[in-house]
């Protein structure tokens with residue numbers, strides 16, 4: 001009889017990952033060597049590269065394609081695939097299928113590269129296809145929105161929406177490299193430029209008080225697209241997110257708490273409630289404001305700092321209200337949806353003070369109602385933008401009746 005201990009083994013092991021981040025001014029022109037520097041050719045052959053870009057940045061995609069064709073270490077396997085951007089791309093598997101088809105036809109393998117250039121929604125879609133083909137092809141992300149450069153680009157998740165639920169199919173996969181390039185943001189509309197910084201405010205509130213104060217002082221410059229201020233804000237946000245992933249002990253979200261989802265339980269509910277007319281970044285700004293006010297009512301987060309958070313988001317150019325917030329009970333279903341997606345106990349990260357998060361397992365519905373009512377009263381008094389229905393801009397996308405999650 002074998003020793004019974006041989007039949008039940010619990011062995012802990014770990015696998016090292018490498019995260020590569022590069023920051024460039026114009027990767028499609030002078031800084032192209034930075035892209036080449038993260039691509040490793042084989043001993044005897046060039047590295048196979050499939051380039052996929054979203055249509056909004058087609059000109060830069062074509063310039064990069066040309067440079068990849070001319071380089072001696074890379075072989076561009078096909079002309080660049082140009083796909084649509086925005087949430088709509090995540091709402092069916094069409095684009096994933098198209099990419100998988102191309103990967104197969106081009107005989108890509110695990111040592112090949114997919115270079116993806118686009119916003120968070122497009123990168124999520126391409127990332128999913130890259131992660132499942134041959135169980136993982138090297139993915140180089142070139143994010144083209146402030147949100148994706150400051151947050152999701154260095155994230156280790158990808159997903160598409162399924163069963164009319166957001167991010168229902170997806171994987172955890174560490175990108176091979178991420179290149180945050182300033183020039184790729186030039187064509188981004190002001191609305192998308194501004195709202196991406198809500199994630200920067202979020203992560204600074206959780207992790208770094210001086211960064212939060214800096215954002216408060218520079219919010220207007222960022223909204224006006226001052227290149228120095230906006231680049232600094234994106235980079236600091238990106239580094240704080242990156243540090244959380246590489247150093248926070250839970251990159252693949254095995255634990256109950258997900259601090260980077262501060263402000264997200266209501267944001268994830270609001271996005272589908274507005275048929276995605278509200279951008280993720282706009283919904284997160286409202287969610288951060290709500291949870292900060294709740295933190296001040298319930299956990300003594302200083303009132304003055306609570307107002308600073310609302311003013312900062314507002315001065316960045318984000319409206320902190322949307323008609324679909326009411327009825328409040330409907331919004332609060334987001335708490336249960338949030339719990340269901342994570343499994344286990346409800347765990348929500350709130351704030352005791354700037355830079356001092358705390359996790360709670362219960363939300364006081366009466367106080368949360370009060371917090372939302374308070375935001376309704378504060379919001380018209382905020383400096384910017386003028387009280388308007390800006391969030392319902394006609395270029396909203398997608399129609400998921402999703403139940404949660406970024």
Ligand SMILES: NC(=O)c1ccc[n+]([C@@H]2O[C@H](COP(=O)([O-])OP(=O)(O)OC[C@H]3O[C@@H](n4cnc5c(N)ncnc54)[C@H](O)[C@@H]3O)[C@@H](O)[C@H]2O)c1
Pocket residue numbers: 054056057084085086087090118119120121122124144145146147148151152155156157158159184185186187188189192196279280281405406
């Ligand atoms: N995987 C993660 O860790 C993670 C984290 C946060 C958010 N997300 C996901 O990211 C998505 C939101 O991403 P986003 O905020 O980048 O928005 P987005 O990708 O939806 O892009 C917003 C709009 O800007 C356009 N666009 C993008 N770049 C442009 C450019 N340079 N010039 C002109 N137009 C441009 C897009 O086509 C789209 O219309 C959501 O689906 C969210 O769930 C994922």
Ligand SMILES: [Zn+2]
Pocket residue numbers: 199264280284406
């Ligand atoms: Zn988010």
